[in-house]
Amino acid sequence: MANTSGRPLAAEDNQSRERLLSAARQQFSKRGYAATTTRNIARRAGTNPALIRYYFNNKAGLFQAVLHETIQPMLNLMQAVPKQSQQPDMLALVQQYHRMMAPYPELPRMIFRALHNPGSAEYQIVSATFNGVIRSAIEHLLAQLTCDAEPAGSTRRQALVICALAMAVFPFLIPDVVRQILQFSATSEELSAIADCSAPLFAGLANSSTGGADA
Numbered sequence: 001m002a003n004t005s006g007r008p009l010a011a012e013d014n015q016s017r018e019r020l021l022s023a024a025r026q027q028f029s030k031r032g033y034a035a036t037t038t039r040n041i042a043r044r045a046g047t048n049p050a051l052i053r054y055y056f057n058n059k060a061g062l063f064q065a066v067l068h069e070t071i072q073p074m075l076n077l078m079q080a081v082p083k084q085s086q087q088p089d090m091l092a093l094v095q096q097y098h099r100m101m102a103p104y105p106e107l108p109r110m111i112f113r114a115l116h117n118p119g120s121a122e123y124q125i126v127s128a129t130f131n132g133v134i135r136s137a138i139e140h141l142l143a144q145l146t147c148d149a150e151p152a153g154s155t156r157r158q159a160l161v162i163c164a165l166a167m168a169v170f171p172f173l174i175p176d177v178v179r180q181i182l183q184f185s186a187t188s189e190e191l192s193a194i195a196d197c198s199a200p201l202f203a204g205l206a207n208s209s210t211g212g213a214d215a
Contacts, residue, residue: 017055019045024066029106033063033114033122060125067129070107073100075133090141090164091199097168098191105186108172138165167198 023044027036038059042049056062074096101108114126141161171186171194184190 016045016047016051019047020052020055020062021066021069024062025070025104025107028063028066029104029110032110033059033125034120038062063122064125064129067111067126070100070104071130071133074137090160091195093141094164094168094198095192095195098171098195099188101172102186102188102191105172108169112169112173163198163201167194 020041023041024036027041027044036059038052039049041062042052052059052062056065074093110122111126111130114120114122115130117123138161141164142157171184171191174182174184179185
């Protein structure tokens with residue numbers, strides 16, 4: 001339990017922080033940034049609201065931490081690909097994104113809405129944190145694909161990255177009417193099925209990007 005000053009005891013320090021992050025992910029995903037309060041997050045986490053200031057400074061800092069720590073597994077996977085490798089495992093990247101977002105299927109929607117609404121309260125936070133990650137991810141993937149002097153090769157590499165991004169993100173952005181028709185709720189099983197169906201597409205585009213189709 002936190003002490004009266006709002007600072008956690010050493011043995012509970014990490015647990016308190018993780019509970020706040022977990023509660024914040026759930027609340028931000030469900031209610032959106034503007035409608036979520038630090039008091040509500042603390043109550044959900046079973047902690048003293050003062051701990052949010054202690055760990056994250058304010059709601060904006062907590063939201064930024066949620067974004068960063070949610071996407072960190074994806075960054076770790078990309079960084080694990082050797083720089084000399086000619087082909088990153090695009091399907092593995094898609095599956096990693098599905099795994100990290102499956103527990104919070106509304107979070108990608110909230111990020112998408114924020115990035116398309118500069119007037120929203122969360123836009124500056126999301127754009128500063130997420131845009132940089134996306135830029136790094138795209139540049140990393142393009143650098144890992146075989147360079148081809150032919151214009152067609154560049155187009156194929158671009159197509160491969162766009163297909164990977166679309167396959168990773170779109171299942172979470174499907175309009176509600178389509179979700180209802182398909183009875184799709186972005187469960188782990190449903191996301192795995194999408195990745196399995198996408199494997200031949202990724203394999204075909206990857207082969208094309210190495211110039212095999214132009215040989």
